[in-house]
Amino acid sequence: MNFLVLLLVLWVEKFSAWRKHIQHDGPWLRLLTALERKPQWAGRPWLALALLVLLPLLVLGLILLLLAPVAYGWLALPVHLVVVIYSLGRGDLLAALGPFRDSWRRGDAEAAYLVARRDLSLEADEEGELLQRVQGHLVWQAYQSFFAVIFWYALLGPVAALAYRLVALSSEHATLPALREAAVQVRHGLDWLPVRVLAASFALVGNFAGVSRALLHELLSWDISAAQLVIITARAAGEIPEPVIGEAGVSSLDGLWQLLVRAAVFWYAGFAVWTLLI
Numbered sequence: 001m002n003f004l005v006l007l008l009v010l011w012v013e014k015f016s017a018w019r020k021h022i023q024h025d026g027p028w029l030r031l032l033t034a035l036e037r038k039p040q041w042a043g044r045p046w047l048a049l050a051l052l053v054l055l056p057l058l059v060l061g062l063i064l065l066l067l068a069p070v071a072y073g074w075l076a077l078p079v080h081l082v083v084v085i086y087s088l089g090r091g092d093l094l095a096a097l098g099p100f101r102d103s104w105r106r107g108d109a110e111a112a113y114l115v116a117r118r119d120l121s122l123e124a125d126e127e128g129e130l131l132q133r134v135q136g137h138l139v140w141q142a143y144q145s146f147f148a149v150i151f152w153y154a155l156l157g158p159v160a161a162l163a164y165r166l167v168a169l170s171s172e173h174a175t176l177p178a179l180r181e182a183a184v185q186v187r188h189g190l191d192w193l194p195v196r197v198l199a200a201s202f203a204l205v206g207n208f209a210g211v212s213r214a215l216l217h218e219l220l221s222w223d224i225s226a227a228q229l230v231i232i233t234a235r236a237a238g239e240i241p242e243p244v245i246g247e248a249g250v251s252s253l254d255g256l257w258q259l260l261v262r263a264a265v266f267w268y269a270g271f272a273v274w275t276l277l278i
Helices: 002-015 018-022 026-037 045-067 070-087 093-106 109-119 127-156 158-173 177-205 208-215 226-238 247-277
Strands: none
Touching (some): 002 018, 002 070, 002 127, 018 070, 026 045, 026 158, 045 177, 070 127, 070 158, 127 158, 127 177, 177 208, 177 226, 177 247, 226 247
């Protein structure tokens, strides 16, 4: 059933607007705000994080447990689908990049700086650095929005996928420094394995030698961040040239996107084989 859910997720992403109707974080954000307003939680960031993440997971686990014996478990399929869609990243990545791509293609650096700050929350001191940051933003957002979620769903099911997204939301929206730091540490642990699997996938669908050189010294490192690792290996796999303004710069974004698409196809093929074998 998990592979069917992953196929339905692609269909929903491509042909429907369900995602924006399902991804409502309001109730969870209100819980986060309520916890942060209570002084007793300020000194207990790990306990607060456990409550923010484990409470929804327990509710989901109970629902799945109740549905498991009904209709051979097929009634759980809509729950799986809704949870995975909710667990995907927020926003439309390609739509957000659109104004920057248009400005960069025209060679209008000033407009590119403005739209990068407005739409992507990115700033840089020079044109080449700005394009590199946008390239990194594309790769990182694709990873944390899609690859990390489907990795944990395929491995451990909807509870793990939801756990990843709730920890990510905690790291992004928590205002208490201790709580945010706790969420960042947990997210780093959750990212350690899937980001390396994706990096290995880049090697198989892109420049194997380039990724091998970039990944060799960081493969088992705990200190390098997931964002750094996935961006470095994506650039190596895609053989991204030096940043330039104009059509060539936009082509580098297209090349990274095609690399990500090939990696996604490779993952789905792997999941299909895995489903047939187990």
